[in-house]
Amino acid sequence: MNAEGRTGLDRMPEWNALTKHRDELGEVQLRRLFAEDPRRAEKYALTVGDLYVDYSKHLVTDETLRLLRDLAAAAGVAELRDAMFRGEKINTTEGRAVLHTALRAPASAVIEVDGENVVPAVHAVLAKMRDFADRVRSGAWTGHTGKRIRNVVNVGIGGSDLGPAMAHEALRAWTDRDLTVRFVSNVDGADLHEAVRDLDPAETLFIIASKTFTTIETITNATSARGWLLDGLGAGAGNEAVAKHFVALSTNAEKVAEFGIDTANMFEFWDWVGGRYSYDSAIGLSLMIAIGPDRFQEMLDGFRLVDEHFRTAPPEKNVPLLMGLLGIWYGNFHDAQSHAVLPYSHYLSKFTAYLQQLDMESNGKSVDRAGRPVNWQTGPVVWGTPGTNGQHAYYQLIHQGTKLIPADLIGFARPVDDLEPRLVAQHDLLMANLFAQGQALAFGKTPEEVAAEGVAPELVPHKTFRGNRPTTTILADALTPSVLGQLIALYEHKVFVQGAIWNIDSFDQWGVELGKVLAKRVEPALTEGASVEGLDPSTSALVARYRAVRGR
Numbered sequence: 001m002n003a004e005g006r007t008g009l010d011r012m013p014e015w016n017a018l019t020k021h022r023d024e025l026g027e028v029q030l031r032r033l034f035a036e037d038p039r040r041a042e043k044y045a046l047t048v049g050d051l052y053v054d055y056s057k058h059l060v061t062d063e064t065l066r067l068l069r070d071l072a073a074a075a076g077v078a079e080l081r082d083a084m085f086r087g088e089k090i091n092t093t094e095g096r097a098v099l100h101t102a103l104r105a106p107a108s109a110v111i112e113v114d115g116e117n118v119v120p121a122v123h124a125v126l127a128k129m130r131d132f133a134d135r136v137r138s139g140a141w142t143g144h145t146g147k148r149i150r151n152v153v154n155v156g157i158g159g160s161d162l163g164p165a166m167a168h169e170a171l172r173a174w175t176d177r178d179l180t181v182r183f184v185s186n187v188d189g190a191d192l193h194e195a196v197r198d199l200d201p202a203e204t205l206f207i208i209a210s211k212t213f214t215t216i217e218t219i220t221n222a223t224s225a226r227g228w229l230l231d232g233l234g235a236g237a238g239n240e241a242v243a244k245h246f247v248a249l250s251t252n253a254e255k256v257a258e259f260g261i262d263t264a265n266m267f268e269f270w271d272w273v274g275g276r277y278s279y280d281s282a283i284g285l286s287l288m289i290a291i292g293p294d295r296f297q298e299m300l301d302g303f304r305l306v307d308e309h310f311r312t313a314p315p316e317k318n319v320p321l322l323m324g325l326l327g328i329w330y331g332n333f334h335d336a337q338s339h340a341v342l343p344y345s346h347y348l349s350k351f352t353a354y355l356q357q358l359d360m361e362s363n364g365k366s367v368d369r370a371g372r373p374v375n376w377q378t379g380p381v382v383w384g385t386p387g388t389n390g391q392h393a394y395y396q397l398i399h400q401g402t403k404l405i406p407a408d409l410i411g412f413a414r415p416v417d418d419l420e421p422r423l424v425a426q427h428d429l430l431m432a433n434l435f436a437q438g439q440a441l442a443f444g445k446t447p448e449e450v451a452a453e454g455v456a457p458e459l460v461p462h463k464t465f466r467g468n469r470p471t472t473t474i475l476a477d478a479l480t481p482s483v484l485g486q487l488i489a490l491y492e493h494k495v496f497v498q499g500a501i502w503n504i505d506s507f508d509q510w511g512v513e514l515g516k517v518l519a520k521r522v523e524p525a526l527t528e529g530a531s532v533e534g535l536d537p538s539t540s541a542l543v544a545r546y547r548a549v550r551g552r
């Protein structure tokens with residue numbers, strides 16, 4: 001059955017079976033589930049590539065998982081997945097194929113869009129990126145004055161920023177430490193100011209990353225960056241200087257040329273790569289320069305490994321499917337509104353921010369693919385920061401608050417290689433915290449256990465932990481480029497599974513448009529003399545106040 005003709009999710013027998021099952025199950029006690037099945041920990045764990053995924057601390061039984069898989073089958077998840085991998089235009093509102101998986105396909109693969117195999121073009125761009133990255137890293141690519149490039153500034157926003165910025169942070173230990181790589185996204189001039197204030201223009205390369213090359217924040221920052229460069233290089237510097245210090249990553253050659261960047265210095269990608277799925281396309285150029293082409297390829301191989309797993313693993317062993325279904329269980333059957341992603345790695349400090357765009361821009365929708373309002377909850381609020389910082393901030397609410405917050409705990413058995421010995425020793429403490437949190441969230445502490453410690457009766461309720469807070473623990477040996485690729489692909493496909501079940505278009509983002517249009521309308525009103533007519537009374541009062549402060 002096609003998406004448009006699909007029965008409403010909440011009218012499917014498989015949905016009703018889950019509702020009934022939830023009611024029969026009542027309040028699930030993880031202590032009891034573990035006591036009843038001594039093999040639960042090993043039974044409810046899967047391995048994909050280098051990732052060991054423990055889902056035993058979820059409020060589920062064999063029956064729950066079976067019913068969830070039935071729902072996925074009835075909702076046509078596998079069919080939609082296969083259509084995506086084949087290059088069909090499953091992004092129906094934009095009439096586009098969804099082929100981020102082609103970005104990591106081997107050169108021998110054949111994946112067609114409108115009858116044309118896209119794989120050769122993917123590999124041609126990768127080869128061009130490799131060549132350029134090598135030249136920058138070796139010093140063969142010099143700036144306008146002949147000086148070697150020592151600083152790379154990526155200018156982009158959303159998917160043209162978050163992916164490379166997150167991955168650069170995640171793989172910092174693998175980067176060339178002689179290169180400074182920074183990311184500018186915010187239209188707040190402070191962002192560019194802080195990024196370039198200590199840099200020598202003669203040694204700085206700007207990578208202007210924009211799929212459309214029309215995004216106002218990026219074009220504004222790129223224009224200011226060009227001014228900063230030309231002012232810094234001094235008299236005589238013009239277009240030939242821009243050619244040595246600016247490259248573009250885009251699908252829009254016309255706009256790139258209009259901006260003044262030679263299209264010979266443009267690294268192309270295609271409309272079948274969504275912005276939030278784009279960092280293993282040309283959008284990853286700054287990352288490739290930082291970690292080198294070989295490490296970048298290892299990362300792509302990590303993505304591919306999980307793509308293959310998602311495409312071929314049976315439902316009971318399919319990790320992205322399972323993660324997607326667990327999210328459905330809590331969001332649709334237990335009223336969970338949010339999902340916490342809590343990496344126990346400082347290097348993953350931007351990981352959750354990256355996932356926010358991936359998940360919330362994809363699945364923050366309230367009409368189905370045929371445009372009908374949905375009667376069910378869709379994408380959760382995704383949030384979180386690295387442990388152990390969060391433990392001293394918001395974990396209190398996860399442990400003892402009134403809200404159910406399923407969480408992913410992500411950790412690595414080994415620290416990165418270049419830590420000095422006394423810092424390596426801290427890794428055990430970091431990981432002990434991860435394991436302890438999962439344990440405390442799941443099993444809590446009963447009033448009897450608290451009282452047995454001699455706690456005063458009036459404090460017992462305060463010190464009691466109800467437990468049954470569900471977590472998935474993802475454990476890998478180490479945070480390598482390949483493991484990062486595996487992790488990201490895991491979440492990409494998890495998001496896919498959920499969007500497929502909710503019958504929404506996970507690949508458009510119309511919801512960001514209105515604000516953009518209104519900003520263009522409001523901006524002239526902020527400047528002297530421009531009329532504020534047509535603004536609503538609240539906005540008009542705010543604008544008046546702003547103008548008064550700015551003396552306009």
Ligand code: F6P
Pocket residue numbers: 157158159160209210211212213214215218275276361509512
């Ligand atoms: O405004 C949202 C968005 O369209 C994202 O989807 C995208 O990643 C971002 O803007 C940046 O777009 P572009 O790469 O075209 O500059």
